[in-house]
Amino acid sequence: MKDPRKIEEVLSKPIHFDIDKALKGGWELFKAQPGILIGYTVLVIGFSVAATLFMGDFSSIFSLFVGPALTAGFYLLGNRISRNDSVEFMDSFEGFRFWFPVVVVSLVTGMLTILGAILLILPGIYLGVAYTFALPMVIFGGYEFWTAMELSRKLITKIWWRFFLFLLLILLINLVGALFLLVGLLVTIPTSYMIIYAAFEELSGELLEEEDNLPDFIHESES
Secondary structure, three states: OOOHHHHHHHHOOOOOOOHHHHHHHHHHHHHHOHHHHHHHHHHHHHHHHHHHHHHHHHHHHHHHHOHHHHHHHHHHHHHHHHOOOOOOHHHHHHHHHHHHHHHHHHHHHHHHHHHHHHHHOHHHHHHHHHOOOHHHHHHHHOOOHHHHHHHHHHHHHOOHHHHHHHHHHHHHHHHHHHHOOOOOHHHHHHHHHHHHHHHHHHHHHHHOOOHHHOOHHHHHHHO
């Protein structure tokens, strides 16, 4: 893990966030493996629909305890594609290797965001945007949940309004996808995750752990 003083030094530097670069980078990641990404999106949506139909009032359990690992799968696919590693459909489920930490960080960020929204709405919006990188910080940085949340918050706060606009653009992309009989979402949903991953990769490089401490799957992919 990086020295806390080194982390603060990194966070003290000016940050330039190129939205256009992130959008193009995410699209390139999607184009590299569209079949796997669309297939995984169909599977995730299918799981969610099945949970709603068969679990009824308890479908929220699926969202809370399975959803984060499925979301992590998108980021892990983005990482493999970005590194030009071989990608297979089963790689989508690598998120379950990080099940406990991603569930914890998702639960805590979700609760704090909801609490902020209840108190005054604006704090909830601020936290919802600022915690965008918390989950990938856990996966790729190996940080425990609170450190990951704070690193995400401090990093994004430096460019909060620009990042807020970035997320609004992603929302707009998905709204356009929904107009095409919802089929467009099969493209825009995975592309959105690839775009967020591209932004994460661009902005967080120096905050990640040294290579020897990266998650095992990265080392395995290099062999």
